[in-house]
Amino acid sequence: xxxxxxxxxxxxxxxxxxxxxxxxxxxxxxxxxxxxxxxxxxxxxxxxxxxxxxxxxxxxxxxxxxxxxxxxxxxxxxxxxxxxxxxxxxxxxxxxxxxxxxxxxxxxxxxxxxxxxxxxxxxxxxxxxxxxxxxxxxxxxxxxxxxxxxxxxxxxxxxxxxxxxxxxxxxxxxxxxxxxxxxxxxxxxxxxxxxxxxxxxxxxxxxxxxxxxxxxxxxxxxxxxxxxxxxxxxxxxxxxxxxxxxxxxxxxxxxxxxxxxxxxxxxxxxxxxxxxxxxxxxxxxxxxxxxxxx
Amino acid sequence: xxxxxxxxxxxxxxxxxxxxxxxxxxxxxxxxxxxxxxxxxxxxxxxxxxxxxxxxxxxxxxxxxxxxxxxxxxxxxxxxxxxxxxxxxxxxxxxxxxxxxxxxxxxxxxxxxxxxxxxxxxxxxxxxxxxxxxxxxxxxxxxxxxxxxxxxxxxxxxxxxxxxxxxxxxxxxxxxxxxxxxxxxxxxxxxxxxxxxxxxxxxxxxxxxxxxxxxxxxxxxxxxxxxxxxxxxxxxxxxxxxxxxxxxxxxxxxxxxxxxxxxxxxxxxxxxxxxxxxxxxxxxxxxxxxxxxxxxxxxxxxxxxxxxxxxxxxxxxxxxxxxxxxxxxxxxxxxxxxxxxxxxxxxxxxxxxxxxxxxxxxxxxxxxxxxxxxxxxxxxxxxxxxxxxxxxxxxxxxxxxxxxxxx
Numbered sequence: 001x002x003x004x005x006x007x008x009x010x011x012x013x014x015x016x017x018x019x020x021x022x023x024x025x026x027x028x029x030x031x032x033x034x035x036x037x038x039x040x041x042x043x044x045x046x047x048x049x050x051x052x053x054x055x056x057x058x059x060x061x062x063x064x065x066x067x068x069x070x071x072x073x074x075x076x077x078x079x080x081x082x083x084x085x086x087x088x089x090x091x092x093x094x095x096x097x098x099x100x101x102x103x104x105x106x107x108x109x110x111x112x113x114x115x116x117x118x119x120x121x122x123x124x125x126x127x128x129x130x131x132x133x134x135x136x137x138x139x140x141x142x143x144x145x146x147x148x149x150x151x152x153x154x155x156x157x158x159x160x161x162x163x164x165x166x167x168x169x170x171x172x173x174x175x176x177x178x179x180x181x182x183x184x185x186x187x188x189x190x191x192x193x194x195x196x197x198x199x200x201x202x203x204x205x206x207x208x209x210x211x212x213x214x215x216x217x218x219x220x221x222x223x224x225x226x227x228x229x230x231x232x233x234x235x236x237x238x239x240x241x242x243x244x245x246x247x248x249x250x251x252x253x254x255x256x257x258x259x260x261x262x263x264x265x266x267x268x269x270x271x272x273x274x275x276x277x278x279x280x281x282x283x284x285x286x287x288x289x290x291x292x293x294x
Numbered sequence: 295x296x297x298x299x300x301x302x303x304x305x306x307x308x309x310x311x312x313x314x315x316x317x318x319x320x321x322x323x324x325x326x327x328x329x330x331x332x333x334x335x336x337x338x339x340x341x342x343x344x345x346x347x348x349x350x351x352x353x354x355x356x357x358x359x360x361x362x363x364x365x366x367x368x369x370x371x372x373x374x375x376x377x378x379x380x381x382x383x384x385x386x387x388x389x390x391x392x393x394x395x396x397x398x399x400x401x402x403x404x405x406x407x408x409x410x411x412x413x414x415x416x417x418x419x420x421x422x423x424x425x426x427x428x429x430x431x432x433x434x435x436x437x438x439x440x441x442x443x444x445x446x447x448x449x450x451x452x453x454x455x456x457x458x459x460x461x462x463x464x465x466x467x468x469x470x471x472x473x474x475x476x477x478x479x480x481x482x483x484x485x486x487x488x489x490x491x492x493x494x495x496x497x498x499x500x501x502x503x504x505x506x507x508x509x510x511x512x513x514x515x516x517x518x519x520x521x522x523x524x525x526x527x528x529x530x531x532x533x534x535x536x537x538x539x540x541x542x543x544x545x546x547x548x549x550x551x552x553x554x555x556x557x558x559x560x561x562x563x564x565x566x567x568x569x570x571x572x573x574x575x576x577x578x579x580x581x582x583x584x585x586x587x588x589x590x591x592x593x594x595x596x597x598x599x600x601x602x603x604x605x606x607x608x609x610x611x612x613x614x615x616x617x618x619x620x621x622x623x624x625x626x627x628x629x630x631x632x633x634x635x636x637x638x639x640x641x642x643x644x645x646x647x648x649x650x651x652x653x654x655x656x657x658x659x660x661x662x663x664x665x666x667x668x669x670x671x672x673x674x675x676x677x678x679x680x681x682x683x684x685x686x687x688x689x690x691x692x693x694x695x696x697x698x699x700x701x
Binding site: 113159 | 343344345346348350351352355356410413414415416420422423428429430431434435436437438441495498499501576579647650651652653654655
């Protein structure tokens with residue numbers, strides 16, 4: 001082994017200068033330039049970012065919008081169950097979701113899609129109709145399958161995102177960073193449930209219909225050119241409330257709860273009812289279950 | 295040596311070259327510039343209003359732009375068809391024209407990158423892809439892989455042609471120690487860009503039409519005919535309008551290689567069609583939509599069969615020695631391949647891949663005039679780049695454009 005030569009003063013001071021400069025540059029990169037993804041932003045800096053969002057909304061929309069930074073609750077993993085035998089296809093969930101989550105009214109964006117299917121055919125997407133429009137629902141011989149983000153445990157959408165703008169939160173909710181998404185729509189091609197929606201035009205919401213109670217990963221107003229989707233109403237559920245679609249359902253077909261709580265309604269359904277998930281063969285492991293309650 | 299002076303000499307000389315030309319040259323440039331301006335205006339609308347100006351919607355979320363992107367990745371990969379025999383088998387007649395294959399690759403990649411830029415909803419955030427300021431989801435996202443390999447391939451081809459031409463400009467032969475390893479590297483890279491682009495679609499289990507492992511080999515097979523098809527036309531034009539000599543046998547050899555590639559392409563398509571139709575599962579829906587239509591939705595059917603007819607025609611024209619040596623049938627074959635593969639790799643790949651959508655809805659996609667103008671603009675930029683590069687490269691390789699020799 002060779003003995004390292006003692007460095008002369010000049011070398012040492014140069015090395016010191018270089019390392020100090022490198023550290024300063026790295027520090028500058030980390031603070032002023034990055035991290036830019038909300039996924040990487042430390043909590044203390046997150047509040048700053050959120051204040052910036054609120055200021056921007058106040059200026060652009062002329063109303064005070066509160067943006068919550070509520071994090072995931074420990075010991076909570078959300079799951080959803082929908083009773084196919086009860087759903088009457090009234091689409092109240094669709095519109096409650098639009099209002100709660102500030103989806104664009106023009107052009108129309110809807111996170112929930114209710115499919116009408118024929119009882120004879122069973123669950124068959126190729127024979128389903130999302131545009132059913134009879135005088136009254138339910139229609140004879142039909143049943144309804146509402147589809148929204150299935151909050152997969154093995155989500156194909158987050159894997160394909162080239163900029164890491166979408167990810168799964170610790171409580172199981174798949175979220176999107178609207179400030180980081182570049183709008184390539186690869187996630188939309190990857191989603192087997194048509195759950196992801198793109199802002200093809202500038203989203204418009206009448207000022208008086210804006211829900212000003214928002215979350216930074218959820219229903220805060222989005223710009224054009226980015227993807228959005230159901231977040232299990234993250235702004236409500238992280239505060240212990242039900243998603244808007246669960247509350248509005250007139251027949252109680254929608255159930256929601258904590259998968260990790262053995263006493264929860266969702267666990268009762270999973271353990272005692274006939275449960276299915278959509279496109280099981282794709283191994284996406286949805287946390288959105290369908291069941292036959294009766 | 296005064297590099298700055300040499301460079302100025304090269305640049306001013308190049309400018310002199312590209313500003314000289316006959317009527318046809320200027321008419322061609324004027325046409326390209328008109329299409330570029332029209333495309334730029336349409337793109338301006340798209341940026342200010344959003345992608346509503348296109349026919350894409352949530353159901354069919356990719357369209358003309360990504361179709362063109364996929365086709366052009368194939369064209370870019372095509373230089374390799376010429377490179378393999380030229381450098382591995384020392385097949386002389388092709389060797390001298392390899393450089394044009396590489397110029398074509400450079401122009402094609404420029405178009406590829408532009409098609410990605412015009413497709414994304416937030417072009418202002420394109421930098422999000424580039425670390426350290428951005429974040430590239432590598433190796434998770436195949437799109438991240440594609441960004442990497444396309445850029446490497448671009449740089450590789452650019453360095454090779456620049457080196458060869460720069461040396462020729464100085465009246466020297468290129469440095470074998472630099473060029474040969476780079477050219478050899480460009481062979482797996484060409485295969486790589488097209489494989490990665492195929493995997494980008496292939497990896498999506500949500501879309502059964504793409505989720506077939508035959509996709510990557512079939513991409514390569516079709517690329518090895520479409521790229522050379524363009525090149526054969528360009529080489530004939532060059533031969534006609536410049537002093538450049540290209541031997542007939544080089545052109546015929548390329549045409550022969552294209553016939554084999556086209557056979558493989560048709561065979562792989564047939565294999566996939568057999569699997570789909572014979573097993574007759576619910577995944578047949580997409581193939582059926584392309585070839586037969588679903589109910590009253592038959593918009594794509596004429597395109598599907600046109601592509602099959604053009605590709606089959608081209609195969610026979612190129613595999614029969616008499617027709618591939620006849621200039622008329624050869625050029626008909628080239629056009630047939632170009633349009634056949636363009637239909638098959640563009641709308642034939644993207645639209646049935648997304649129709650019916652994930653929940654079974656059939657949304658009939660037909661690009662808007664805005665989309666068409668933007669796409670034509672991007673193609674024109676690519677052709678303009680290619681034309682200008684040729685305008686400089688041809689005189690250099692002919693020895694007409696050289697640095698003034700020191701006394």
